[in-house]
Amino acid sequence: MSEGGSAKPRPAAEVSEWSAEADVVVVGYGVSGAAAAIGAAAEGADVLVVEHTGGWGGAAALAGGFIYLGGGTALQKACGFDDTPEAMHMFLSAAMGPGLDEAKIEVYAERSVEHFDWLVRCGVPFRAAFFDRPAWEPAGDEGLMYSGGENAYPFADLVKPAPRGHLPQMADKRTGERGGGYMLMLPLTKTAEQSGARVRYNTRFQRLVLAADGRVAGIVARSFGEEVAIRARRGVVLAAGSFAFNAQMVARHVPALSGRPGSAVEQHDGQSIRAAQAVGADVANMWACEAAVHTDPGLMIRGIVVNARGERVINEDTYPGRIGQALMLRHDSQGFVVADEQAVEDAAANRVSSGMPAPQPRWVSDDLTELEAAMHVPAGMLAATVGLYNRHAADGQDPVHHKAARWVRPLCPPYGVFDLRGHTSGFTLGGLRTDIDGAVFDVDGEPIPGLYAAGRTTAGIAAGGYASGASLGDGSFFGRRAGRAAAKR
Ligand SMILES: Cc1cc2nc3c(=O)[nH]c(=O)nc-3n(C[C@H](O)[C@H](O)[C@H](O)COP(=O)(O)OP(=O)(O)OC[C@H]3O[C@@H](n4cnc5c(N)ncnc54)[C@H](O)[C@@H]3O)c2cc1C
Structure with a gap:
């Protein structure tokens, strides 16, 4: 039945x-x-x-x-x-x-x-x-x-x-x-x-x-x-x-x-x-x-959202539900936010209470290689993603995913990684x-x-x-x- x-x-x-x-x-x-x-x-x-x-x-x-x-x-x-x-x-x-x-x-x-x-x-x-x-x-x-x-x-x-x-x-x-x-x-x-x-x-x-x-x-x-x-x-x-x-x-x-x-x-x-x-x-x-991804959109927009291979998945300034759909349907609900101190502070200062707890980084390090190991991301992938993002961000641009210039800035160490796995519905x-x-x-x-x-x-x-x-x-x-x-x- x-x-x-x-x-x-x-x-x-x-x-x-x-x-x-x-x-x-x-x-x-x-x-x-x-x-x-x-x-x-x-x-x-x-x-x-x-x-x-x-x-x-x-x-x-x-x-x-x-x-x-x-x-x-x-x-x-x-x-x-x-x-x-x-x-x-x-x-x-x-x-x-x-x-x-x-x-x-x-x-x-x-x-x-x-x-x-x-x-x-x-x-x-x-x-x-x-x-x-x-x-x-x-x-x-x-x-x-x-x-x-x-x-x-x-x-x-x-x-x-x-x-x-x-x-x-x-x-x-x-x-x-x-x-x-x-x-x-x-x-x-x-x-x-x-x-x-x-x-x-x-x-x-x-x-x-x-x-x-x-x-x-x-x-x-x-x-x-x-x-x-x-x-x-x-x-x-x-x-x-x-x-x-x-x-x-x-x-x-x-x-x-x-x-x-x-x-x-x-x-x-x-x-x-x-x-x-x-x-x-x-x-x-x-x-x-x-689909929703249970984290603060103000944090995602100021950082980058990557999949289990350490690759960015979408422009982070879009509707957060599109980020959720991208993660759930195209990346098996496996994702992370990578942000730096300024991003975290700016997000916290502008955070709108949504009933969800304030996001906490799972790992913090100056060293992207160390973070790759903790995240089980293939060696070199996250470093390559952050390097490419930062190279274009230095000119206020994002030619890969086209995030608006207002939200683009090179990310600096120490980096915080926020674990989104299991946070989609x-x-x-x-x-x-x-x-x-x-x-x-x-x-x-x-x-x-x-x-x-x-x-x-x-x-x-x-x-x-x-x-x-x-x-x-x-x-x-x-x-x-x-x-x-x-x-x-
Ligand atoms: C936390 C939350 C936030 C959301 N935010 C938004 C938002 O901001 N904007 C948006 O567009 N959508 C939002 N949604 C989704 C939206 O609420 C639903 O998709 C929408 O209510 C669907 O409308 P509906 O009339 O089909 O169902 P409902 O509004 O759920 O009405 C269906 C009714 O049918 C009854 N029912 C079910 N089965 C039977 C049965 N066999 N016999 C008799 N009665 C039955 C249910 O008890 C219910 O009362 C949100 C949902 C939740 C839970």
Whole structure:
């Protein structure tokens, strides 16, 4: 039996009693589910949300809160930045692939300003302040930050940079417990319930119910040990998160992530993906993952990041998640930061608390040969890397990885080496293949009648690449569209 229990559909003819019914049944009350509920209710549908846990929020309420938006939002303008949908489209096309869904990228960039305005209308607060320091997230409640490497190589050379990481204003946020995402979820869930959506907690979706004509007619779930069938008169929206916590699926599809799930909650067990596959749904980008490297971006940017062979891996001034992806996917999660005293002091002085402990060097030495031996790096490799970096840095340049001149300076002994091995984690980005209105495609490319999905249950705007905010962004954007489409059916 697969992890999570059987996901095979139940024929409607075998359902003896529906314990509840609604026009639209939404599975999951995180960001995509709340947006779907609002979208469906706005079309006049009677909505029932079914949530596994005892409360709303999912991973979204724990999240840092970045929502990837742009194209000239009111917040961008208030912070003094010009942006256009075209520039946003170009950036997303360059940074989110390979494996992009062009149709999703296009509508997302085109309608991003409208989506920001909708979030504001739902009551999501944003403070018009820009945060400009290397960090995972702002120090306080600033509302805007670069969150995808837009202002670094190679993207800054392709398209005029604009910061697009929009953050709800929240005092005393603690990412991983009650992060900035909480102030996204609080107003969204309030809006959903004020719109008339009903919520049933402690109810775990298990499988779909199929009518004789192939239409999805409802769901089967478990609640306090009882099996319940819930009828969906118009459609079911699956919004139950990723498969990051299904070890079997991760081992099969994203082995680099095995044993390293992060930025997700254990309810992200892939059950909704499997249940949709069991009625013929197609999937996309199951190999793709977001990745984080657990250290201070302010330290990485002032030093160099090397792999197990002592070679630099990327420009260290890019989005730290890209550094994490490079290490996890291309270098077997084996990496080190090499920095000097000035880099460490400058990073400490500018450090933004992220809940992670202050990085400590594992080895310190004036002698690169000694460090190579300690790191098990082939003799001469680290010395060659530092020598080459320093040679160009003396002229304020980095022709190898194109780190911006502002961050380039020769490294001087003594050197500190910070061990990044075992410090990467991530969540899965692949899932059900859907159209821009959340309709789930079957393996022949036809929409499955009555079945919609959004959020990390689906393959969204990010595939081979990622930017902070892409999940809360596409979850709320396509969740809302999926709810509307299900209601209109
Ligand atoms: C610490 C942390 C920081 C993050 N920071 C960011 C960030 O800044 N920006 C960003 O874009 N993303 C961030 N993420 C990722 C982001 O939170 C998730 O990818 C996003 O919430 C996914 O949206 P979703 O609607 O698919 O899932 P969720 O928001 O997790 O909602 C899914 C809901 O479905 C429920 N559920 C699951 N299975 C079932 C079932 N079988 N039956 C019923 N209910 C079920 C879950 O309990 C949950 O409530 C972060 C995540 C974490 C944990």
